[in-house]
Amino acid sequence: MNIQNSKALFEHANTLIPGGVNSPVRAFKSVGGDPIFMSWAKGAYLYDEDNNHYVDLINSWGPMILGHANEEVEKAVFDAVKSSPSFGAPGRREVEIAELIIEMVPSIEKIRMVNSGTEATMSAIRLARGYTGKNKFIKFEGCYHGHGDPFLVAAGSGAATLGVPDSLGVTVGTSIDTLLAPYNDLSGIDRIIAENENEICAIIVEPVAGNMGCVPPNDDFLKGLRSRCNAHQILLIFDEVMTGFRLSPAGAQGLLGVKPDITTFGKIIGGGLPVGAYGGSREIMNYVAPEGPVYQAGTLSGNPVAMAAGMAILKKLNGHPEIYEQVEQTTLQITEGINKILSHQGLNYTINQIGSMYSLFFTDQKVTNFQKAKTTNIELFGAYFRGMLSRGIYLAPSQFESLFISIAIQSAEVDLILKATDEVLLEMNGKGYTH
Ligand code: KE4
Numbered sequence: 001m002n003i004q005n006s007k008a009l010f011e012h013a014n015t016l017i018p019g020g021v022n023s024p025v026r027a028f029k030s031v032g033g034d035p036i037f038m039s040w041a042k043g044a045y046l047y048d049e050d051n052n053h054y055v056d057l058i059n060s061w062g063p064m065i066l067g068h069a070n071e072e073v074e075k076a077v078f079d080a081v082k083s084s085p086s087f088g089a090p091g092r093r094e095v096e097i098a099e100l101i102i103e104m105v106p107s108i109e110k111i112r113m114v115n116s117g118t119e120a121t122m123s124a125i126r127l128a129r130g131y132t133g134k135n136k137f138i139k140f141e142g143c144y145h146g147h148g149d150p151f152l153v154a155a156g157s158g159a160a161t162l163g164v165p166d167s168l169g170v171t172v173g174t175s176i177d178t179l180l181a182p183y184n185d186l187s188g189i190d191r192i193i194a195e196n197e198n199e200i201c202a203i204i205v206e207p208v209a210g211n212m213g214c215v216p217p218n219d220d221f222l223k224g225l226r227s228r229c230n231a232h233q234i235l236l237i238f239d240e241v242m243t244g245f246r247l248s249p250a251g252a253q254g255l256l257g258v259k260p261d262i263t264t265f266g267k268i269i270g271g272g273l274p275v276g277a278y279g280g281s282r283e284i285m286n287y288v289a290p291e292g293p294v295y296q297a298g299t300l301s302g303n304p305v306a307m308a309a310g311m312a313i314l315k316k317l318n319g320h321p322e323i324y325e326q327v328e329q330t331t332l333q334i335t336e337g338i339n340k341i342l343s344h345q346g347l348n349y350t351i352n353q354i355g356s357m358y359s360l361f362f363t364d365q366k367v368t369n370f371q372k373a374k375t376t377n378i379e380l381f382g383a384y385f386r387g388m389l390s391r392g393i394y395l396a397p398s399q400f401e402s403l404f405i406s407i408a409i410q411s412a413e414v415d416l417i418l419k420a421t422d423e424v425l426l427e428m429n430g431k432g433y434t435h
Contacts, residue, residue, distance in 0.1 A: 001390050005049035006037040028397045030378065031385040035397070041068035043408035046394055054394035055413045057403040061396075062210075062242050062267040065327065065356070066316060067408025073271045073312040080308035086300060093307035100314050101269070101279065105250045107259040111279030112288055113302040117241035117266030118146025120276035121204065123288075123296045124262045125150055127278070128202035128235045130294035131287045137202040138192055139163075140183040142212030142370025142400075145204060145239050145264075149174040183209055183369040184217060186224040193232055202262075203229060204237040207252035210402035211242075212373040213359035214352045222258040229261070235284070241266035241276065245317055246404065247355040248324055255355065268317075271309030274300075323407055327356035330414060331405045334358070337418040345425050347380070347433075356405040360384075373400060380433050387424030393417055 013020035021027045021035060028035045037049045044067055046054045059065065066073070080093070098111050114120050125148075129135055137150070145151040153163025153175040163178035165171065179196065181188040183205075193200060203225055209215040229236040238260035240251040245268040248254035253263065262280040269275050279285060289295045300306075317323060335353045338360060342349045348364040361367050362377040362384070381399040388395050393416065396403055 001052055001392075002050050003034070003036060003048065003052065007034055009037045009049060010034045025396075025398055025401065030399070031382045031397045033386055033389070036389070036394075043067040043069070044406060044410070044413050052392065054389070054392050055409065055416055056394050057405065057409075057417070058394060058396050058401075059404045059406050060267075060272055061401075062246055062404050063270060063272045063313075064406050065246060065268055065323075065404070066313060067406045070271075070313070070316070072316060073309050076308040076312035077271075077273070077305055080305045083304065085305050086303055088299065091302065091304050091307070093304050093311060094302035097269075097307050097311050097314070100311065100318065101265075101277070104245070104314065104318055105253070105263065105279070107253060107261075107281075108263060108279035109282040110285035111277050112285065112296065113307070114276040114278070114296070114298050115274045115300055115303075115306075116146065116276045117239075117264065118148055118276070119298065120241065120264035120266060120278045121145040121151065121237075121239055122148035124237050124239075124264050124278045125202065125204065126296065127280075127284065127287060127294050128237060128262065130292075131284050132201040132233065132235060134199055134201040136177045136179055136196055136199045137204060138179045138181055138189065138200060139204050140206075140209070140370075141180055142183055142215070142373060143204075143206045143209055143239070144211035145206075146241070150178050153178045153180065155180045182371065183212070183215060184221050185369065186221065186228070189225065189228055193228060193234070197232070200232065200234050202235040202237050204239055206242065207238045207240065207256060207258070207260075208243050208247060208354055208357065210357060212370045212400050213361055213367060213376075214354065214357045214402035215359075215367055215369065215373065216352060216354040217256070218368065222256055226258050226260075235261040237262045237264065239264045242402070243357075244268060245314065246357065249318055249321070268313060269310045270306050271313035273303075273306040273309045275303075275306045275310050324355065326407055327405050327409075330407075330409050331356045331358055333411070333414045334405070334417055337414065338421055341418065341422045341425060345429055347425065347429070348377070357402045358405075359399075359402050361399065377433075380428065383428050383431070383433050384424055387427060388420050391420035391423065393420045 152167040154166035243252035244265040266276040362380040363375040
């Protein structure tokens with residue numbers, strides 16, 4: 001596959017941008033090889049700077065559930081941008097999208113638009129602290145909530161649940177109130193709550209984890225978090241940046257039947273433009289400035305063009321359960337096909353899937369948390385990624401990411417994905433990538 005223009009662009013980009021990319025995962029560091037520079041996309045396909053094309057299984061890390069360059073979204077953006085890309089004053093579209101999200105997600109009575117998922121989660125923690133008067137919060141190992149300082153913490157030594165900074169530049173001071181628990185482990189939560197009674201403002205969780213690869217919650221996990229939050233006056237925050245409007249018109253909470261106190265959004269609600277949001281009950285959200293004492297602001301929050309894109313995609317999803325049925329069926333065709341192929345290959349593997357999200361791990365363990373996800377064979381995943389890429393299938397360039405299926409992926413693309421999977425795994429086995 002000729003990728004010389006991508007290579008030249010990456011070489012030049014490296015002299016101008018840290019790592020040559022504007023977000024680390026795009027650099028292909030954990031899968032080997034150089035990143036592909038995309039030039040355009042339509043439907044199920046990405047087209048790179050050397051005019052190779054790829055079936056896209058990332059879909060911009062979730063937003064493109066309707067496929068790339070959806071006509072209605074495009075038209076809405078073109079119409080909005082003609083009225084000026086930004087007013088810096090309130091506009092009609094902000095009211096309309098707030099009303100639509102509140103209609104679609106029953107746990108939300110008021111919502112604030114921001115510009116990214118990171119802003120949404122940072123603001124949600126500040127709001128939880130302001131509303132409860134308590135400083136500590138619990139997050140789960142392997143869950144990612146954006147690059148806000150309080151979230152960039154790693155598990156401390158041993159059983160210690162105090163987070164330690166996981167990035168240079170994050171101070172102990174900002175991580176000291178972050179408590180870490182294993183995903184899908186309610187006993188771990190009980191221990192942390194007991195050790196920090198009356199000091200915890202919130203538990204923030206990806207209701208379906210997508211940042212350690214796709215890891216669905218155990219049946220009792222979310223209900224268990226809900227009951228513990230009720231019992232200990234702790235706010236339950238669902239980070240639905242990835243799962244919001246992806247797993248159902250009301251996100252993971254709509255699919256799994258557990259209501260959080262605060263929900264954060266991103267990705268799909270911007271239709272591919274930079275948008276985030278956080279929302280919850282009227283009582284909690286009225287703590288947010290200028291209504292209340294918790295400050296949060298943003299020059300381009302509620303930007304008319306981004307709101308137009310978000311409205312267009314949400315209107316297509318609202319009241320259309322058939323879209324969710326379709327992407328789930330397509331995802332099942334892919335995962336069942338991969339399962340059939342791999343069951344003959346003698347490789348250790350496991351597949352996690354829920355709705356239109358899935359991940360393939362190369363491990364003999366059931367992957368229910370980050371420790372289990374880390375038992376995957378990273379070298380094998382890298383070989384699988386590169387083999388699929390060379391056959392025109394664009395996977396997430398990291399084992400610890402979920403894949404996202406769009407309605408634009410039809411049976412022809414499923415056939416391409418499975419044909420490539422069969423060839424790559426046969427080749428890998430031939431090369432002795434066994435266990
Ligand atoms: P952004 O700030 O990237 O818009 O959103 C942060 C965020 C918050 N919460 C969850 C559950 C998320 O998945 C994300 C961002 N997701 C990653 C993909 N794992 C974005 C890709 C990237 O970092 O380039």
